[in-house]
Amino acid sequence: MRAPHSPPGDPVVGNAIRFARAPLDYLDTIRDAYADGILHLSGMMGPGIYVVLDPTLVHRVLVDDHDRYRKPQIRPELVDPLVGEGLLTSEGDHWRRQRTTLQPAFFTSRLRGFDETIVDFTRATTATWTDGQEFDLYRELGVLTVRIIARLLLGVDLSRADAADVGEAMLAVGEGLAVSPGGVVRPPWLELPPPREYQQAIRELEDVTARVFAMHEPGGDDVLSLLQRAITDEPDAFPEDELRDQVMTMLLAGHETTALTLTYAFFLLSQYPETRTRLKSEVDEVVDGVPGWGDLAALDYTERVIHETLRVLPPVWAQFRQPLADARLGDYRIPEGAPLMLPQWAIHRSSRHWDAPLTFDPDRWDGRRPAEVPAYFPFGAGPRACIGRQLAIVESKLILATVLAEWDVEVLDDEVPRRAAITMQPTGPVSAVVRRR
Numbered sequence: 001m002r003a004p005h006s007p008p009g010d011p012v013v014g015n016a017i018r019f020a021r022a023p024l025d026y027l028d029t030i031r032d033a034y035a036d037g038i039l040h041l042s043g044m045m046g047p048g049i050y051v052v053l054d055p056t057l058v059h060r061v062l063v064d065d066h067d068r069y070r071k072p073q074i075r076p077e078l079v080d081p082l083v084g085e086g087l088l089t090s091e092g093d094h095w096r097r098q099r100t101t102l103q104p105a106f107f108t109s110r111l112r113g114f115d116e117t118i119v120d121f122t123r124a125t126t127a128t129w130t131d132g133q134e135f136d137l138y139r140e141l142g143v144l145t146v147r148i149i150a151r152l153l154l155g156v157d158l159s160r161a162d163a164a165d166v167g168e169a170m171l172a173v174g175e176g177l178a179v180s181p182g183g184v185v186r187p188p189w190l191e192l193p194p195p196r197e198y199q200q201a202i203r204e205l206e207d208v209t210a211r212v213f214a215m216h217e218p219g220g221d222d223v224l225s226l227l228q229r230a231i232t233d234e235p236d237a238f239p240e241d242e243l244r245d246q247v248m249t250m251l252l253a254g255h256e257t258t259a260l261t262l263t264y265a266f267f268l269l270s271q272y273p274e275t276r277t278r279l280k281s282e283v284d285e286v287v288d289g290v291p292g293w294g295d296l297a298a299l300d301y302t303e304r305v306i307h308e309t310l311r312v313l314p315p316v317w318a319q320f321r322q323p324l325a326d327a328r329l330g331d332y333r334i335p336e337g338a339p340l341m342l343p344q345w346a347i348h349r350s351s352r353h354w355d356a357p358l359t360f361d362p363d364r365w366d367g368r369r370p371a372e373v374p375a376y377f378p379f380g381a382g383p384r385a386c387i388g389r390q391l392a393i394v395e396s397k398l399i400l401a402t403v404l405a406e407w408d409v410e411v412l413d414d415e416v417p418r419r420a421a422i423t424m425q426p427t428g429p430v431s432a433v434v435r436r437r
């Protein structure tokens with residue numbers, strides 16, 4: 001068996017520190033040279049990080065051998081108060097029960113009825129725009145996707161102010177959870193109290209969650225109603241305080257990734273005007289008035305634009321796992337408990353897997369099913385793949401088509417600086433101008 005590769009590092013603190021100083025840039029420097037293997041980033045403390053760059057080994061961890069791995073507890077002092085034991089973070093039987101209970105809220109039969117809500121909220125947003133107006137596109141889309149997810153998954157109508165609070169809190173949370181040199185060299189047992197801004201963000205999210213509970217009417221088939229029934233039927237299996245964790249999980253996991261996808265799509269479309277023109281032609285051809293479920297199949301180029309955005313600028317830049325016992329992964333030996341990084345950011349952008357990987361070219365998806373491409377996993381893979389992936393695609397397509405039917409959106413900057421937190425967030429405002437078509 002082979003030991004994972006180890007690129008040159010800092011003589012004292014290893015190479016994890018190089019990664020931690022600029023994670024996405026660092027992954028860009030190693031993604032091609034080590035594309036067929038595993039890389040070990042040694043740190044000053046603990047076992048370091050094992051970066052899995054071979055897509056077949058990623059598949060092994062997430063799909064074939066998924067029961068030999070778990071999600072590591074990264075920064076539990078920050079993550080526990082945020083999403084606790086919700087679907088994103090729970091493990092074992094507890095996770096399985098939650099997933100089975102919540103799955104019906106995401107069935108296609110239910111998604112079919114979502115189109116009107118998505119389109120109505122989008123049109124209510126664009127109705128507030130004026131020709132030539134400039135604003136922070138990420139914040140605007142964040143408010144929209146929070147309100148959509150609250151309506152569709154939690155059955156409540158959140159105000160714009162509440163939705164904006166959720167978006168702001170997410171940026172503070174992202175800053176707190178971003179990969180940093182201090183986080184990498186710190187010994188794993190040292191838990192520092194959350195920074196003040198982070199605690200404040202959690203309090204704001206809890207206030208909004210309390211308003212969700214106050215407004216919610218039980219008895220529907222939204223996530224909250226499904227859980228309330230499970231708590232009544234099986235009180236031992238579903239503790240009541242899990243409700244709060246699950247609402248936080250849905251609000252956060254359900255809105256931010258979609259807002260990022262749309263922000264990055266508009267950014268890339270601004271960089272590639274010919275692609276934007278072609279996309280608008282498709283929307284004009286397919287959509288008669290407002291888009292709906294019946295238009296989705298014909299919005300084929302729109303879907304390719306979304307897939308390609310998720311490849312070039314994946315909102316989830318990496319996933320993490322750890323082996324439950326000493327593991328063999330391909331030819332490599334990984335010690336029990338060592339953190340594994342499975343980086344979409346590096347694998348989606350490696351020239352070993354893609355022609356002209358940094359070129360935004362939706363046509364590369366022509367006649368190609370994303371699920372069959374091993375080097376592409378924006379929603380993860382295996383039993384813990386994203387529960388909201390179908391919803392995310394439907395929602396992104398409908399929002400893009402609704403906006404583009406009447407508006408041109410141009411992101412003004414040639415670069416969107418980003419940080420690697422749980423998601424890949426912009427570090428500042430994403431300035432855009434909207435013009436009526």
Ligand code: HEM
Nearest residue numbers: 087088253254257258316319378379380384386387388392
């Ligand atoms: C483009 C948008 C989205 C992207 C790129 C995305 C990405 C992902 C990824 C990569 C994972 C796997 C994490 C891991 O295994 O470590 C995941 C899980 C999850 N996602 Fe999404 N997601 C998106 C939209 C959504 C939406 C709309 C929801 C709605 C609630 C959602 C809810 C979740 C939940 C609850 C999990 C945990 C599932 C489990 O462990 O059983 N996501 N997502």
